[in-house]
Amino acid sequence: MKAMAYKGYIARVEYSADDDCLVGHILGIRDIVGFHGDSVSEMKDAFKEAVDDYLETCAKIGKEPNKPYSGNLTLRLDPELHGKLAIQAKIEGKSVNALVTDTLVRLVA
Numbered sequence: 001m002k003a004m005a006y007k008g009y010i011a012r013v014e015y016s017a018d019d020d021c022l023v024g025h026i027l028g029i030r031d032i033v034g035f036h037g038d039s040v041s042e043m044k045d046a047f048k049e050a051v052d053d054y055l056e057t058c059a060k061i062g063k064e065p066n067k068p069y070s071g072n073l074t075l076r077l078d079p080e081l082h083g084k085l086a087i088q089a090k091i092e093g094k095s096v097n098a099l100v101t102d103t104l105v106r107l108v109a
Contacts, residue, residue: 004043006047006048007052009028009029009051010026010027010028011026011035012025012027013043022042022043023035024046024047026051029065029067030065030067033050035047035049
C-alpha cells in the first residue's frame with residue numbers, strides 16, 4: 001500500500017475489519033497520532049487535519065514534532081552477503097557504508 005504525504009509527514013493507511021473503516025497513523029514522530037475515514041477523500045482530509053493539529057499542539061507546548069534519528073543504523077547480515085557487499089564496495093572504490101548509503105538513497109528518493 002502506498003503511503004500518504006502532507007507537509008513532509010508520511011502516513012500509513014490500513015483497513016480495519018473490526019471498525020469497518022480506513023485507519024491511518026502518522027509515521028516518524030514521537031507520538032501516536034491516528035485518524036480514520038470511510039473513503040480515500042475522507043482519509044486525505046483527516047490526515048491533513050491530524051498533521052495540522054499535531055503541529056499546532058507541538059507549537060503551543062514548545063515541543064519539536066519530528067522524531068530525531070541518530071544517523072546510526074546497525075544491520076545484521078548473512079556473512080556471504082556482507083562479503084559480497086565488501087567486494088562490490090572495493091570495486092566501486094567506496095566503503096561498505098558509502099555503498100549501502102548510496103543504495104538506500106536511491107531506494108527512498
